[in-house]
Amino acid sequence: MNASLFDDFHDRGLLHQSTDAQRLREWLSTPGRRVYAGFDPTADSLHVGHLVALVLLRRVAAAGHEPVALLGGATGMIGDPSGRSEERNLLSTDELAANVAAVERQIRSVLATAGSTVHVVNNADWMRGVGYLAFLRDVGKHVPLSQMLGKDSVKSRLERDGGLSYTEFSYMLLQAWDFVHLSDALDCRVQIGGSDQWGNITAGIELGRRLRSRELHGITCPLLTKSDGTKMGKTASGAVWLDPQRTSPYRFFQYWMNLEDDDAGLCLRRLTELSLDEIAALDASRQENASARQTQQRLAEELTRLVHGDAGLAAAQQATAVFFGGDIEGLDEATLVEIFAEVPSHDFPLGAVEHDEGLPLVEALQATGLAASRSQARRTIEQGGAYVNNRRIREPAYALRPDDLAGRQVVVLRSGKKSYALARFTA
Template sequence: MNDTQDRLIDHLQARGFIHQSTDLEALRTHLATGSRTIYLGFDATADSLHVGHLQGLMLMRWLQKAGHRPILLIGGATTRIGDPSFRDESRPILSEAQIQANIAGITRTFGRYLNLGEGAGLVVDNAQWLDGIGYLQFLDQVGRYFSINRLLTFDAVRQRLDREHSLSFLEFGYTLLQAHDFTELARQYDCTVQLGGADQWANIINGVELGRRRDNRQLFGLTMPLLTSSDGKKMGKSVSGAVWLDGSRLAPFDFWQFWRNCDDRDVGRFLALFTELSLEEIQALTAQGGAALNQAKCVLADHATALAHGEAAAKQAHAAAIAVFAHGEAAELTTLTIPRAQVQAGITLAELLVETGLQASRSAARRLAEGRGLRLDGALVESAELEMDRQASQWRVSLGKKRHFDIKVVG
């Protein structure tokens, strides 16, 4: 047992990662007496993770640095069902092709934060075992260990029923599938700890109980606090939509700006959760207000962006922000690219914005233009359906007053 392992739980608590645990003192001993395998699950509902997932990735990063092995479990099977936890309606069902595309997209993000591969962290899809299990076999192996009476007491289920919102049998069985995931990972990989957000507490408890009652195996669960900013906004969301971790969905410049624009009251907390600065460094950065606190926000933005997009992208985003906001210029802006073949085949401004990831859809681009928030090479654009010059080599696009990009034609 080394000093890092011995003090790991205290370190994670001090940084704000721990909300609940099935047996915190037993977990402390468990983590301090050997290298453990720990998992965190993600359903494949989009082709990128967002800032709301970042707390879990950073927790996994600290655990791996302390000598433990992370498993990132992707719900290739459970995505088809949807977790009903604290939702008022069923989640839309995705096609198999959409799910596979989403899995490929979010897997790219993992490698930025964790060491994956032979002898390191793993990415596992629960379709490996759930796709092959029969209904009667599942009832025998899992269903017999759960009481409907007890499941009905869980907040996520009770709230749906109390509001008289429909809860399908398909969704009701989600917690049993997640419990089976935990015990299957324990069987295949000797995984003994599951992480999750506070809203996953009941699902995690069921996996721990299934391991104890059926397999006589001690498993542990640990949840993180559900994060909102001090102004009440849910982490992962901004005024313009989700704060994606994939650069193809959200430019590094905008990602950097998200952190730079956080509420003064959140700076210290976010530095502890989303950077690897020591708590002593964080205290020194946030001890004073005013200009010093603004500098702390830049440090937060630099570190968070470097983890998500690399050091070069973080430096470029920082330089672009200084150019735009400190000097009122648009030099050194984030540069995006578009293949020449696409331009020469004919492309509208709306399509260009979607292809470069600056807008989620053509309709979003049209709304931006209609609201007088779109400029092309400094000129106000009244219609996003403007066809782009097929011979051009570069454009400067402004979205609102603060988002400026150079789009370069390549190839």
């Protein structure tokens, strides 16, 4: 495999800061080194923002080393102040336990195909038994306050009105101790993370030197932001999650599909495992024929497969085809319901379509919420914005009849380009 993890990071724009490059290269020149990244279980799912760290760990594996994913079962009880402008709310222990379990599943799933031994550890396992006094004597004693106060994460918060609590202030000690502990237990001497983690990482490196006279290394990668300055993975309706219950594979796929050209190019380089040659080819295609959107297409495919597997990708692509004007007639009931799962639906009695007059389209549009009133529904139809099973309907008096049922009891209604609703007919 690729001999130099460090150069790989560099070439893909994943390198923000690192400790001494020469020493790092040297350490990583021996295969089988362990490299860790931490994940705090702040929610019951990771989101796109965590994807970078996961991908970094996959690259660690690809380079012939062993990734270590650290779950913050203990640190999650405190809350990392880094990159935060306000004090966090504490999670209950039940919530935390559920989050840890869910996040661990996701991490294992994404790293399953990494092609190397993967270690998943939870810092609660070694923090739980540590007493406060012992921690102060063994760890706190070796961390100068001047150093802690010098960290950006602390400084920026102290300058604000809210300040930060002693609890959050102590967070970096826990993370520093994690690093030292992992170097003891797994001989893991490299920590990677987002650029906001630099302060916490260096705290660990410092502690390793004082406590063990051991040389530890750190690498951070740039945080993902879009060209308009907003955070990657944020949409108007919230974060893009890895959990299919929170963000369906279709919407996950669409998120990447809709990125700006430059952002997509950047993500391709940083998040996918395509070779640099392939990426260069896509860059070129974007220059020549931007409208083909091959970059977005490829990016969406790669990442959806990584997170949701082949089945998830297939579902997303099928849904995409349908949502962008594809034929609905050929699809069976189960597939339809699956594709339109996140679309609003309304139940009608089967009798509504079966009698002579049928069910007026105007009524169906209103009942499903596609139109606020019958008048508006009528207007939409008159203006050519109404579709039944993706076929445009222009007669205001149109009524749904048994012939219109796609599948056995479902009609797909649509207003305009993107608003869909499902009318279900049940006996």
